[in-house]
Amino acid sequence: MTGPFAWFKWEALFAEWTVFGEGALMTLAASMLALALSLALGVMFGVMSTSHWKIAKAISRIYVEFIQNTPLVIQIFFYYHGLPHLGLSLPVFSIGVLGVGVYHGAYISEVVRAGIQSIPKGQREAAYSQGLNYVETMKYIILPQAKRIVLPPLANQAVSLVKNTSVLAMIAGGDLMYRADSWSSQNLYYGPAYVTTGILYLMLCLPLASLARNLEKKAEVHA
Amino acid sequence: MIALKGIDKHFGHHHVLKNIHFHVKSGEKVVIIGPSGSGKSTLIRCINLLEKPSSGEVHVDGIEITAHKAPVTKVRQSIGMVFQQFNLYPHKTVLENLTLAPVLVKGVRKEEAEETGMKYLERVGLKDKAHAYPAHLSGGQQQRVAIARALNMHPKIMLFDEPTSALDPEMIQEVLDVMVDLAHDGITMVVVTHEMGFAKQVADRVIFMDEGKIIEEAKPEDFFNHPKNERARLFLSKIFR
Numbered sequence: 001m002t003g004p005f006a007w008f009k010w011e012a013l014f015a016e017w018t019v020f021g022e023g024a025l026m027t028l029a030a031s032m033l034a035l036a037l038s039l040a041l042g043v044m045f046g047v048m049s050t051s052h053w054k055i056a057k058a059i060s061r062i063y064v065e066f067i068q069n070t071p072l073v074i075q076i077f078f079y080y081h082g083l084p085h086l087g088l089s090l091p092v093f094s095i096g097v098l099g100v101g102v103y104h105g106a107y108i109s110e111v112v113r114a115g116i117q118s119i120p121k122g123q124r125e126a127a128y129s130q131g132l133n134y135v136e137t138m139k140y141i142i143l144p145q146a147k148r149i150v151l152p153p154l155a156n157q158a159v160s161l162v163k164n165t166s167v168l169a170m171i172a173g174g175d176l177m178y179r180a181d182s183w184s185s186q187n188l189y190y191g192p193a194y195v196t197t198g199i200l201y202l203m204l205c206l207p208l209a210s211l212a213r214n215l216e217k218k219a220e221v222h223a
Numbered sequence: 224m225i226a227l228k229g230i231d232k233h234f235g236h237h238h239v240l241k242n243i244h245f246h247v248k249s250g251e252k253v254v255i256i257g258p259s260g261s262g263k264s265t266l267i268r269c270i271n272l273l274e275k276p277s278s279g280e281v282h283v284d285g286i287e288i289t290a291h292k293a294p295v296t297k298v299r300q301s302i303g304m305v306f307q308q309f310n311l312y313p314h315k316t317v318l319e320n321l322t323l324a325p326v327l328v329k330g331v332r333k334e335e336a337e338e339t340g341m342k343y344l345e346r347v348g349l350k351d352k353a354h355a356y357p358a359h360l361s362g363g364q365q366q367r368v369a370i371a372r373a374l375n376m377h378p379k380i381m382l383f384d385e386p387t388s389a390l391d392p393e394m395i396q397e398v399l400d401v402m403v404d405l406a407h408d409g410i411t412m413v414v415v416t417h418e419m420g421f422a423k424q425v426a427d428r429v430i431f432m433d434e435g436k437i438i439e440e441a442k443p444e445d446f447f448n449h450p451k452n453e454r455a456r457l458f459l460s461k462i463f464r
Contacts, residue, residue: 120308132327
């Protein structure tokens with residue numbers, strides 16, 4: 001009887017380390033693209049949710065509530081199984097980026113909204129009184145101040161985002177989680193496969209988490 | 224220069240301004256006084272439309288800014304405003320506070336805005352703070368910067384909404400000094416304040432408000448010595464004890 005972590009299993013894993021290396025790179029790439037997408041969506045919908053334009057506010061609300069209150073897995077399955085019926089077949093990597101980006105965009109939108117609302121209304125009034133319009137006021141006065149407040153929670157969102165790219169495994173996305181799954185289901189060396197995968201995720205996320213902590217400390221100093 | 228015609232303002236069930244008619248001539252200094260909650264801050268904020276009247280018209284420099292699609296941001300460029308809470312931009316240095324709007328909305332060259340900005344900072348006695356951030360200044364210094372910021376737009380009108388109410392007593396005078404100096408310039412000024420000394424010294428006209436209405440309007444010497452209205456008399460007796 002051999003244990004789940006028998007040495008020969010580790011040897012097999014090290015011999016085929018590129019499987020995991022490529023998976024980690026794929027996860028990293030999907031994470032960075034999804035993060036860029038979620039930031040763009042988050043800032044856009046976050047700003048919309050604070051505007052006085054009722055339609056913009058409503059659209060933002062619907063997006064946030066719809067995305068936050070359904071599981072990410074179902075959203076991914078919709079893009080994977082649903083969209084082709086509507087004549088749109090996306091590659092799995094794009095589905096991962098889109099799915100995770102749209103999902104975290106909703107959370108980032110709420111972070112941005114809270115950040116904007118935390119800026120005293122006198123700032124807006126001072127800018128308006130000098131003849132700045134809404135967009136100028138947002139761009140030069142409100143968002144630069146909100147940025148300091150939202151950076152720590154944004155870094156936390158980035159950590160969740162990296163971990164959530166693992167849903168790609170469910171649609172054969174070629175990411176780290178998927179590679180670990182498929183590699184170990186062939187040889188049943190689950191132990192080393194999942195420990196290694198866990199450590200790789202940790203290596204991706206720990207720097208982000210410590211960045212979040214540092215930003216939080218900095219924000220406290222400035223407050 | 225400024226004309227408010229039949230202004231009403233409701234906040235929910237609160238009727239804050241009741242059929243206000245208010246005119247200010249070019250170069251005139253008008254001081255608005257009255258008990259808190261009388262609507263004087265709402266009134267002054269209607270002049271640059273930070274508060275939108277529920278009904279009535281606001282005319283500034285011949286333009287009806289309450290009209291549909293009126294050039295509100297353009298008109299605001301010629302109206303400087305100083306707030307009770309200073310409202311300096313905390314992420315910008317003092318000089319950047321002065322140059323941001325002129326460069327952005329008036330298209331003034333940065334060097335030129337900095338040059339005039341330094342002149343105004345010198346005038347309010349804060350030239351040496353040009354590169355400091357607002358958080359490192361005292362309340363009185365912040366308010367003087369706020370005045371310089373408004374002046375650097377070269378406004379025709381200056382609005383002051385209780386500019387000394389948030390200041391420690393020892394800092395009030397330095398701000399009033401700047402305002403008195405400014406009054407000698409001939410700029411049009413509307414000031415909401417509790418500083419009666421300032422009103423006596425610079426006002427061409429004093430407006431007394433209570434419960435959303437203008438109750439008395441007079442030259443300062445007449446108003447302070449012989450107030451006609453009973454409520455104005457009561458108010459003054461509470462202030463001058």
